[in-house]
Amino acid sequence: MGDKCAWKFGPYKSLAGHGVYNETFGTYNWLIQMEWENTRGGGCDQALGGKFYNQ
Numbered sequence: 001m002g003d004k005c006a007w008k009f010g011p012y013k014s015l016a017g018h019g020v021y022n023e024t025f026g027t028y029n030w031l032i033q034m035e036w037e038n039t040r041g042g043g044c045d046q047a048l049g050g051k052f053y054n055q
Contacts, residue, residue, distance in 0.1 A: 005034045005044035010053040022046065 009031055012022040021029035023046070034044040034053060043052030 004036045004042075008034050008044045008053065010034050010044070010046050 009022055012020045012031065013029075014020045015029065018029065019031070021031050023030045023032045032046070034046050037043060037045050037048065037052075039049075040052075045052050
């Protein structure tokens with residue numbers, strides 16, 4: 001079985017000269033792939049129970 005959320009990152013922010021990111025931990029910004037969630041019919045999201053995204 002393949003990764004159902006491969007290359008899907010959801011909404012992201014950009015920082016001039018530093019690329020794009022969707023999560024911040026401490027003072028570091030990261031572009032993190034979404035994870036598959038089986039509940040609610042299944043879909044890719046960034047947080048358990050969060051909005052499903054297709055991008």
